[in-house]
Amino acid sequence: MNHDPVDPNASPLGQPIERREDVRFLTGKGLYTDDIQLDGMVHAVVLRSPMAHARILSVDTDEARRMPGVVDVIAFADIADTAQPIPVRLAQLPGRFKEYSQMPLAGDKVRYVGEPIAVVVASSAYEAEDAAELIAVEFEELPAVVTFADARRDETLLHEDLGSNISTNYTVGRGDIDAAFRDAAYTRKERFRTGRHSGVPLETRSLIADWNPDTERMRIWGVNKVPFAVRDMVARMLRMEPEHIDMLASDVGGGFGVRGEFYPEDFLIPFLARRLGRPVKWIEDRREHLMATAHGREMECEIEIAVDADQMITGLRASVTVNLGAYVRPNAGVAPAKCGQALPGPFRIPHYQCEITTVQTNKTPAASYRGPGRYESAFFRERIIDLAAADLGLDPAEFRLKNLITAAEQPYDIGSLVPYLGPDSYDTGDYRSTLNCVLEKIDYDRIKALRGRKIDGRYHGIGMCCFVASAGGGPGEHVLIEVEGPGKVHLYIGSSGAGQGYETSMAQILAHELGIGFDDIVVHHGGTAKLPYGYGSWHSRSTVMAGNAITNAARTLIDQMIELTADRAGLGSQALEYRAGAVYPRGKDTPLATLDSLAEQIGADEVRTVLAAPGLYETNELTYTYGAQVAHVAVDADTGKVEVIRFVTSEDVGRVINPLTTHGQSIGGTVQGMGPAFLDEFVYDSSGQLLTGSFADYLVPVATDFPVVESITLTEYPSARNPLGVKGAAEGGIGAPGGCLGNAVGDALRPLGIVVRELPMTPSRIAALLEEAGC
């Protein structure tokens, strides 16, 4: 991607400024949690259940305790007095949903392979693993609940006291769904399924907890995403004041929504640090990660579409079932709820109804993963739209363009589709524009002649998918600007990055707002110091929430500078104005003071408190980005392997802070979403054993898989819901590839009578469809 060169004389906002954090990452000087060594630090290893569903009869740690280097071993009995079930933080769904929670260590029962049973602490991770092998656990195996059907039967219950494996069931909708289907000229009903997969960041989870017995304070490294929320939960469980826990920032090797929620280890490691009075480090290994860090996306959907005689979609009726695994994690309700909200997508669908059911099974607990509910819903919706278009003899692009919401219809009322949120509406945009953009880029009018054709042993297909993605997310965000001295301004933000480039993009916003040099600003994120609170990084919210809070803080700082200058000059503040880092008498060209001169005059001792501007941006309104993707694929008629010949994604994000990073997030998110169309899947056998417990079996995309991905970012429709006009940009790319590629493969194989209903489309599954079709 070629961006315009950076103009050093213009505002940095909107310019493709290279990231300042890159230098340390490129030279090996990043500081990730495992890179931190503290004096006297010991290492924890978690013993995890090898069984999917079993009663624990006994846990014998005696032999492990006697191993060389072992400092401590804990099991449920050791935490029973202290620990509490891990609470559901977000997205309380109806019914007894929140009661399906997990204790940090298994007590009487294990419910998934990988559930923590005990923790060994030793002077090295090697020795801790040696000892963990010697913990003797006696199990009484129970039948495993693995599939949707297993769960629904309710013969074997995971949580006996709750009486059912169904943890929530509710229905949302708008309009009059029965009328829509009664009056429809055309209807079609299908069943679709998306595979279980997850974010799988390259850095596994990691924690260091350091208890200081003298000050009775705890320092914790490695918690990212929502450090304040995790701090408060740790404090509650350890019966401490939250202010006595400092969450410290380190570099983070990718988050994608799965890192930094409250996991069992977030209690266990601080608990052990206090119990032992010394720093404890825990580094999740890759095998553990694949069985212990949140999974996602395993959904089944029955969906029915109603179209009238004018080829307008009038109704969509669906029943979505979500396999949440063994327990309800702190944000497990988000994906089911957002699926119910996102299912109608960017289309004008007046009548809509969706039943959401979540089931608990003996699999790793599922929770939010980048684009929760949107990846799945896009596949369900866009597949049925493609099938309807084909049945009606319409070009899939034409059918979509007819039914996409236009700018004139905005804000488009979507009704009340999320049980824990009120009614909502889309904000701005012509949802046809991004589809037109990708169709033009891929030269659809020319290549559509290839649809369904077999050339040199490969079937060609073209697929497309449209999306709308909510972003932002309240209640607010805090930031703080602190001036340290001339040419040095600190910006603290309540968001916490995991590779997004906040040190660069947030400085661009502040440099723009203050009209000062980008290089003068140092950004701090990810810790709990300095700010009253921070709501973290999720739902593509940081640019929206922290970004606008920076705007507010900058205004406060400007007011402070004007007041100070007015005082010193003996003038009324109304007589002064601020321009580009300096305070001027209104309308004059010679400044009375600059940020640097004020900092110098106030002096190093006081400037950090005098020129200190907190900023808070509060809103519960969401922004909505939208976009479209198109793919050209070729399916090998022998092997069922699919080559993605070309893939184009486009998104209107309202306003771009840094085209370089926005473009990077778009391509990266897109490829991450292309993986589970063909590769990524957590597979379990009928006894609940995880078969994909290594990177040799859990397959993420590599450099050869999807080489041709192009991204076009539009900024035609800024959000009207925040001063910056931004909409968030981290999840646009990832929502649609499942639907887009499902449609592309479906398009290629349609002449054979094949219908694609399931992701991932492994070569074995595609070949089975080809065999069924007699090819």
Added chain:
Amino acid sequence: MKPAKFDYVAPESLDEAIALLAANPDDAQIIAGGQSLTPMLNFRMAGAALLIDINRIVGLSGIRLGDDGAVHIGATTRHRDVELSPLVARHLPLVHAAMPYVAHVAVRNRGTIGGSLCLAEPSAEWPALCIACEAEIVLASPRGRRRVTAEEFPLAPYTTSREEDEILEEVIFPAWPANRRFGFEEVSRRAGDFAIIGIASVLDLGTDRRINAARIVAFGLGDRALLLDAPSAALLGRVPEEAAVAAAIACADEGLEFDSDFHASAAYRRRLVQRLVGRTLRAALGIKTEQDG
């Protein structure tokens, strides 16, 4: 994922290594490239009280051309050295063509031919390549040296006919005749992954322009790399045209049993054997099929 304790020794001669192995019959493991053994140690799926590292034995590594045109590849020769060897490119073009399919560069930089053969992973390329080339494997022990054909070497997954006190010394590939044609193809989930099914086909054309020798080898079957007798035999005496290919495809899966796993069903493996036999033979014979629709 830290391995359990073991002791380590790195002998500098083959005799020393053989003696060490003989002295620790039950609990020693030979480590060569370590690209399969080390992950298994890290997962604690394998263990050893003593690792005997044969990487420092001079003479166990290297590629040379014998007077008879045979290519000798030493046990600790890295896959990457084989891949980049002009000698292999000239004298063993099938092996040269297949090397890029072995894992990734960094793994090929360490992994060895001897290690791969002794591991006997059913989805690995080396056992199949050796069978296709009629290679012989030289094993050294306190009792001296013996040769085993590549076909007899793997017995089952992770099991070979190597005795516990034997060390694989080298692999001898007989001279590659000028009239030999080959095709190689494998299907894996991603580049560098183990094959779901791979086929190496080798055909010798007689002076009468007929196929006078054929060896079609499949890997990725449940048990071990296997010479496919029926399709190989079906080619003999035939003119190298599509009809011969069709005859081989027709019996490609004869007598074979296929396993299902979550990467591939048995039916898919059967399909791949049939289709890849066809594709490798066409590639070997330069037959192009027009399938434009």
Added chain:
Amino acid sequence: MTQLIEVSMVVNGERRSALAEPRHSLAHFLRDKLRLTGTHLGCEHGSCGACTVLVEGRSVRACLMFAVQAQDANITTIEGIAQGDELSDLQRAFQRNHALQCGFCTPGQIMAATELLADNPDPSPDQVRHAMSGNICRCTGYVPIIDAILEVAAGRRESAAQQVAE
């Protein structure tokens, strides 16, 4: 009794020694004994490439080699790529192309690309993708990584041609 071995190697041009157990991986040795933490562990079974270092100029998974096996070897890690504060052309190209986000895989990517460009000064895009296919990146989608490497290859060829011309 745990066997402890004095392991000595030349790392980034400097002779370094420390005691190691035979079971300590080269990655563990570099990170915990020599405190060169730029080499990252992403999987510990040779599948992700984050721990890639150069041993005698060749890329190796530092999680699949024991430190004792690197006795007396020449090792290059990510800490040895820049010349002082000056980023190498490859590192600069990664930054220019936004070929990294979280940075965790980046050291391994740089090491693999370093070997590739030494082996093949004029790689095709497909050759670059294959050479890099053993290094997982979850953030970038690889497109900018491939672009960065191709840009460096072209740049080096150009400056080599200029030198010849001069």
